[in-house]
Amino acid sequence: MLNRKIGAILVLLSLASLLTAFTICIDPGHQEKANLSQEQIAPGSSETKAKVSTGTRGVNTGIPEYVFNLELSFILRDRLQEENFDVVMTRERHDVDVSNIERAELANSAAADLCIRVHANYSSDPSLKGMMLLIPSPTATYTAPIYEESRRASEKIMASLQQIEGITSLGIRVREDMTGFNWSKVPVLIFEAGFMSNPEEDALLASQDYREALVEAIVSGVVDYFLSRR
Numbered sequence: 148m149l150n151r152k153i154g155a156i157l158v159l160l161s162l163a164s165l166l167t168a169f170t171i172c173i174d175p176g177h178q179e180k181a182n183l184s185q186e187q188i189a190p191g192s193s194e195t196k197a198k199v200s201t202g203t204r205g206v207n208t209g210i211p212e213y214v215f216n217l218e219l220s221f222i223l224r225d226r227l228q229e230e231n232f233d234v235v236m237t238r239e240r241h242d243v244d245v246s247n248i249e250r251a252e253l254a255n256s257a258a259a260d261l262c263i264r265v266h267a268n269y270s271s272d273p274s275l276k277g278m279m280l281l282i283p284s285p286t287a288t289y290t291a292p293i294y295e296e297s298r299r300a301s302e303k304i305m306a307s308l309q310q311i312e313g314i315t316s317l318g319i320r321v322r323e324d325m326t327g328f329n330w331s332k333v334p335v336l337i338f339e340a341g342f343m344s345n346p347e348e349d350a351l352l353a354s355q356d357y358r359e360a361l362v363e364a365i366v367s368g369v370v371d372y373f374l375s376r377r
Contacts, residue, residue: 169373170233172259174250174327175220176266176337177202177213179241186248189289189329196326198246203269205349212343213241215352216265219340222362223265230370235259251330261300261369262335264327267352268342276345277315278361280305281337283328284321296334303375304336304368311360315341315348338365 178199185195202212217238224234235257237250254262268279282297283290301319309316322328328335340361341348351357
């Protein structure tokens with residue numbers, strides 16, 4: 148019995164040591180004041196987009212998306228640190244001015260093993276609801292090198308999120324038009340937590356219990372992903 152207990156302790160210590168070796172970058176989407184100056188959507192591209200916007204807001208709660216994103220990101224940061232990950236964040240306040248290129252470059256500079264960009268969604272159709280994950284394109288020149296690991300991480304996280312009772316999943320979707328993807332040199336995904344334009348989901352996203360359930364699922368998926376890389 149003692150040998151089994153010692154063995155279990157050694158396994159836990161080994162897993163803790165393994166996860167300590169990984170760095171996660173969390174990018175809480177948007178900020179308090181938009182910067183509508185333009186920046187390239189991708190390296191060498193003639194197409195441009197606004198550097199950063201303020202995002203949407205809860206249809207009933209009135210909670211700004213940039214506030215929700217940061218609050219959820221703080222919960223996620225704390226839980227990842229509890230699992231011994233090294234965590235860096237692209238912002239920790241609302242009154243910042245950090246463009247989408249700069250956010251990608253922060254993750255690149257940190258040599259992050261995974262970047263999780265935290266957002267909430269909006270639709271003109273108030274009945275639309277559900278969380279989703281967005282990942283970079285496998286065919287675009289600048290994102291092809293990070294596609295495979297981005298996809299693998301997203302699949303682990305999505306499988307975990309789908310275990311939340313009553314959650315609506317809209318799956319994993321590929322996007323080529325995301326500045327934060329196109330300038331990233333590290334695996335990256337966007338977690339769209341739900342539609343703030345849907346009254347039911349807006350209320351859920353304001354709930355501390357639901358936020359913690361989302362974070363627990365994300366952390367479980369992240370741990371599964373990195374353990375699968377052993």
